Amino acid sequence: MKFDTVIIGGGLAGLTAGLRLQQKGKSVAIVSAGQNALHFSSGTFGVLNEGAEIPENHPYMKLNLEGYLAEVIPFFASAGVVLKGNPLKNSWRITPMGKRQEARFFMEDADPLEGKDTLIGKKALVVSFPGFLDFNTSFLAASLEKSGTAVRIELLALPEMDRLRENPSEMRSVNVARVMDRAWNKVVSEVKLLLKGEDVIVLPQVFGLKDSAIVSAIRESFDQKVLFVGTMPPSVPGMRTQMKLKQSFEAAGGTFLMGDEVLSAEISSERVVSVKTRNLGDHALEADAFILASGSYFSKGLSATTEEVFEPLFGLDVNFSEGRSSWYDADFYSAQPFNNFGVMTDEKFRALKEGKPVLNLYAAGSVLGGADALRLGCGAGVAILSGLAVADAIAPESK
Amino acid sequence: MKMQEYTLSAHNFEECMKCTVCTAYCPVVPANPHYPGPKQAGPDGERLRLKDPYFFDEMLKYCLNCKRCEVACPSGVNVADIIQSARIRYSKSKPKLRDRILASTDFMGTAARPFAPLVNAVTGLGITKSVLDATMAIDRHRTFPKYAGKSFEGWFKRNAAASQEQFKEKVAYFHGCYVNYNYPQLGKDLVALMNALGFGVELLDKEKCCGVAMIANGMYDGARKHAAHNEKVLGKAASSGRKILTTSTTCTFTMRDEYRELLDVDNSSYRDNLLIATKFIYEKVNSGEVKLVFRKDYKAKIAYHTPCHMEKLGWGVFSTGLLKMIPGAEFTILDSNCCGIAGTYGFKKENYAVSQEIGKPLFDQIARIAPEVVACDCETCKWQIEMSTGLPVKNPVSILAEALDLEATAKLNQHE
The missing domain is CATH 3.40.50 (Rossmann fold)
Incomplete structure (x- = not known):
């Protein structure tokens, strides 16, 4: 099967690059070994923590950072994903523990707070459902009280949820959200009865699994401010975003091979000719260009033995340091060097193998070296911006 | 040393890191609260069952074995295989008469086919459906697939077998119970299509039902017997270089993966030769070996x-x-x-x-x-x-x- 571009990895980077290329009229196949990190999303995308220096070898140094940041909101809008926030400046969100965390782009559920100390309100009503363990109201209330907001917790028992309660281990955000697709306006009317002069309502992110219109409809139903705070995974806004990106990619003519895995690649005169997958067997996927968006250690885009950190599919160059003891810092909370390891590329994101670029193989997302996402808060930013940049490197002409 | 090579477990059970993605994609969980969900029924439950089979939960029967959990899993855990193999190892429930009847697709087909018009008329009756519902717990809303008066195999022998000799290149066809007893037209379409593409079709040396319904209904010994038989006849076709085409995804999947993963039947003799007909045809068109001419009036x-x-x-x-x-x-x-x-x-x-x-x-x-x-x-x-x-x-x-x-x-x- 022949495509213009084959992308290895169906997470945020792969979907971004794939949709961009497909919008430019290219034919694209994405091979995705299972679902991706969007399922653990906080409902926001970080680009870079305030005050953090961008290291010399960071992927951002190879792209027009401000230019691409300005494109993020319109690009996601083209896939039906509403993002909010100032592209050039961080805002703050409330974490499931009630702490403040900075981020750049906010899905419809998350509400950007201007500053780290911005009060969410004078009095907050935190609402959850009996038996829903993935939204810890007590932690949340304690932290909010500390920051100066009085908090009252109410558990809302709805008969629609009774069936879910028969199976506590499956009372997860996504299953609650499926019930809420039918019962959300009941939540609105019940919460109205529970209000006792609060100026802000805090709800878990369990609304609008398929469409964020429910989220905005709930906001519009109240005079009070409504905040949606993240739950334990799976993430409802993250799953919705992944679904929208994938649907848009397929609607634009893209081929998404879910649950398949690239096992081998044929390289000839410094170019990738084709890749073979577990499901397709001998039937190779050929393309003019390939994108490696296979993720980091968790998704096996990077792997390690006691001696080396390596990229398992193509054997690309990885910027790991000599000697295992130099990979980590014994202080758990310090920067961990292994988070900085990843595939090395040239200025156009073409992956290096034995010091030389593979001419039609590009790398995007967290497989890239030089980006300690945990330290810099740049994980989603690297995925989106390198995804866009790689797509533009492959197809420089506009559509 | 690669540690992972020494910690491999059945169905990649150890790779689970409890992310719950499988549960989010399980079609049963939102519809049936009595099903524990793939994570609990699969890797989580397996840890307990390995300690003591007491922890086996008969509610695992609600698993559809659709494999959507495996397609979604980011860690390569074969969640549904863990669930189904736990049923095979630990379930104490015996298949009911109803389950045996539903699962014995080829036996029922052979028995019903000579009386097809009568059987079809009777199973189509409201009263029959009510009786089956009341006595056998087969839901009254269901319409039984109709039995064909003449089996596909019979049609093939009489009307198609001889003309296949003119083709130099041949493929084998595993038609399955459905084509043979219920809907021979699909098999006839396959033969007409392959002949037009320049390939002769031959049947296997007495195929048996793939056994998927037996696996689903707890008739594992029967399923293993069918698997062992099919391994022989499919292996024989493959050893003569034949590709073995199918027109049913489930038969294909069962004989390609479930035999190996659930029934411990080594199917390497034919596994790479077994494929859905559309894959075979697509590849031939893609490589230019085969050309298609479409009707101008088809809309x-x-x-x-x-x-x-x-x-x-x-x-x-x-x-x-x-x-x-x-x-x-x-x-x-x-x-x-x-x-x-x-x-x-x-x-x-x-x-x-x-x-x-x-x-x-x-x-x-x-x-x-x-x-x-x-x-x-x-x-x-x-x-x-x-x-x-x-x-x-x-x-x-x-x-x-x-x-x-x-x-x-x-x-x-x-x-x-």
Whole structure:
């Protein structure tokens, strides 16, 4: 099967690059070994923590950072994903523990707070459902009280949820959200009865699994401010975003091979000719260009033995340091060097193998070296911006 | 040293890191609260069961074995295999008479076929459905697939076998119970199509039911016997270099993966030779070995449903790739959604409501698109979608046979 571009990895980077290329009229196949990190999303995308220096070898140094940041909101809008926030400046969100965390782009559920100390309100009503363990109201209330907001917790028992309660281990955000697709306006009317002069309502992110219109409809139903705070995974806004990106990619003519895995690649005169997958067997996927968006250690885009950190599919160059003891810092909370390891590329994101670029193989997302996402808060930013940049490197002409 | 090589476990059980993605994609969880969900039923429960089989939960029977958890898993854990193999190892429940009847597709086919008109008339009666519902817990809403008066094998021997000799290149065909007893037309379409593409078709040396319904209904010894038999006849065809084509995703998936993963039957003798007919045809068209001439007057609005086991096989691209080639087709790929029938599962009274709830988003989407025909490579999805939407469902092979100018195609594909 022949495509213009084959992308290895169906997470945020792969979907971004794939949709961009497909919008430019290219034919694209994405091979995705299972679902991706969007399922653990906080409902926001970080680009870079305030005050953090961008290291010399960071992927951002190879792209027009401000230019691409300005494109993020319109690009996601083209896939039906509403993002909010100032592209050039961080805002703050409330974490499931009630702490403040900075981020750049906010899905419809998350509400950007201007500053780290911005009060969410004078009095907050935190609402959850009996038996829903993935939204810890007590932690949340304690932290909010500390920051100066009085908090009252109410558990809302709805008969629609009774069936879910028969199976506590499956009372997860996504299953609650499926019930809420039918019962959300009941939540609105019940919460109205529970209000006792609060100026802000805090709800878990369990609304609008398929469409964020429910989220905005709930906001519009109240005079009070409504905040949606993240739950334990799976993430409802993250799953919705992944679904929208994938649907848009397929609607634009893209081929998404879910649950398949690239096992081998044929390289000839410094170019990738084709890749073979577990499901397709001998039937190779050929393309003019390939994108490696296979993720980091968790998704096996990077792997390690006691001696080396390596990229398992193509054997690309990885910027790991000599000697295992130099990979980590014994202080758990310090920067961990292994988070900085990843595939090395040239200025156009073409992956290096034995010091030389593979001419039609590009790398995007967290497989890239030089980006300690945990330290810099740049994980989603690297995925989106390198995804866009790689797509533009492959197809420089506009559509 | 690669530590991982020394910690490999059955069905990649150890790779689970409890992310819950499988549960988010399980079609049963939202519809049936009594099912513990793939994470709990699979890797979580397995840790306990390995300590003490006491922890086996009979509620695992609610697993559809659709494999959507495996397709979604980011860590490569074969969640459904863990669940099904736990049922095989630990379940104490014996299949009921009803389960045995539903599972014995080839035996029932052989018994019913000579009396097909009578059997069809009787099973179609409201009173029969009520009796089956009351006495056997087979849901009254279900329509039994009709039995054909003449089996596909009989038709093939009388009408097709001789003419296959003229073809130099041949493929073998595993037709399955459905084509043989219920819907020989699909097999006839396959033969007509392959002949037009320049390939002769031969049947296997007495195939047996793939056994998927036996696995689902706890008849594991029977399933193993069928698997051992089929391994011999499929292996024999493969050893003579034949590709073995099929027109059912579930039979294919069962013989390709379930034999090996669940029944411990080594199927390496034929595994790489067994494939869905559309994959074979697509590859031949793709390489230019085969040319297609479509009828100019063929027009149809087609929506393609990807069966769960096709999702798992990852071969949907071949069926959709071929259907997209039809110039007169207005073509949509439906969203990935289980239809809810899962073979014999949806026939059982206790599962009927769950089955219909699982399939609802699919039926709703089909109603919105309003195609003339739904394309699908699975016979049980076909029953479910036809019953639930009122629209005809056809195998892509049959649609291709209709859309092609078979005579003109045959002229272009006379292999020397």
